[in-house]
Amino acid sequence: MRTIDWDYEKNNIIMIDQTLLPAEYRIIECSTIESLCEAIISLRVRGAPALGAAGGFGVALSAFKSNASSLDALIKNIENAGKTLIATRPTAVNLSWGVKRVIRAMEDARNIKETRMFALDEAKAIADEDVKKNMQLGEYGASLLEDGDTVLTHCNAGRLACVDWGTALGVIRSARADGKDIKVIACETRPLNQGSRRETRPLNQGSRLTTWELMEDKIPVTLITDSMSGHVMRKGMVDKVIVGADRITQDAVFNKIGTYTHSIIAKEHGIPFYVAAPVSTFDFERLEDDVEIEIRKPQELRFFGNRQIAPLDVDVYNPAFDATPMENVTGIITENGIFYPPFLIDEVKIRV
Ligand code: MRU
DSSP: OOSEEEETTTTEEEEEOTTTTTTOOOEEEEOSHHHHHHHHHTTSSOSHHHHHHHHHHHHHHHHHHOOOSSHHHHHHHHHHHHHHHHTTOSSOHHHHHHHHHHHHHTTTOOSHHHHHHHHHHHHHHHHHHHHHHHHHHHHHHHTTOOTTOEEEEOSOOSGGGSSSSOSHHHHHHHHHHTTOOOEEEEEOOTTOSOOOSSSOSOOOHIIIIIHHHHHHTTOOEEEEOGGGHHHHHHTTOOSEEEEOOSEEOSSEEEEETTHHHHHHHHHHTTOOEEEEOOGGGBOTTOOGGGSOOOBOOTHHHHEETTEEOSOTTOOOOOBSEEEEEGGGOSEEEETTEEEOTTOOHHHHHHHO
C-alpha cells in the first residue's frame, strides 16, 4: 500500500507505521487529529512529501470528524486543527503547504457536506500528484545517472518519505527501470538512537528505512555510518550523491542533519551533489535564517534504545536538520526539470 492513504469506509487516515520497520510491517489508522499529531511527532509518518499528504488528509479528517452544526463552526474547527498540525514539525515546508492547500480548496463550499467533499478531494489530489511528480522527477533525475553508478544517499528520501516511489530513491528506481545498474550507499542517519520514552527503539531513517525499501525492490544497497562518507568518497566508491529536501530556500537546502557534511566532502572530491525534491518543497520567498530547525530531545543521544550511552545529565545539542548552501549543490531535480546554479528566483518562479 501507499505510505499514507484514506480509508473510504471509515473516513480515517491509514498509514504504514514507520517506527516499527524493518522488524514489523503494520498499517495503523488515525481517526482523530490528536492521533495524527502523535503519529507525526513520533515519526510514524515522516519525510517532507509524506508530511504534505498527512497535512492534507489531516484537514480532511478534521472536516469529517468535527461535529460542528454550522458551516462557520466547522471552518473554525478545521482552521484550529490546521494550526495544530502545522505546529507538530516546523522544518519541512510541505506539511504547512498541504494543510493550506486543502483549506484553500474548501473556500467555495456552501455547506458542511461540500466542505468535507472538497477537502477530501483535494487531499487525495495531493497524494495522487505526489506519486506522479516523483515518477516525473525520477525520469529527469535518471538521465543524470550512468550505468554502473554508485549513489550515496542520506536519511530516507524514498517511497516511505513520500506517498510512493520517492524523490532521491525515485531517481534510482527510475534509472533501474531504464535498465541501468545502479548501486546505493545508504548512510545510517544519526542521531535518532531512541524514539521516545514510550517507543524506545532506535529510529534511524537510513539504516532502517532506506535499506529496507531498497532491498524490498532488490536494489543493491550497502549501509555505512554517516561518519564513513568521507572515507568512501575519498576512496572513489561514490559517483554521485543524491539527497531529498525538507525545504529549499533561495540560498540553502534543508535536509536531515548530516547532509551539509556530505555536500562538503562531495565538493572536495569533485562528486556531483544533487537534491531531488518536488516543487512543493521550494520556499523561495525565504532565506536560510528565516527557517526554524527542529531541535529534538536529548535522550536521542544519551540512549541507544533502552541502553544509556552518555551521562544522563550531559548537555546535548540535537538539531534534526541542517542547511546546505546552494554553492555546494550541483543541481536540483524536480518534476518540472532540473535546476542548475545560480538557482535564480525568477527562473524557479516561472517553472514552479
Ligand atoms: O525527520 P524526517 O525523517 O522527517 O526527515 C526526513 C528527511 O530529512 C528526508 O531526507 C527529507 O524529508 C526528504 S524526503 C523525500
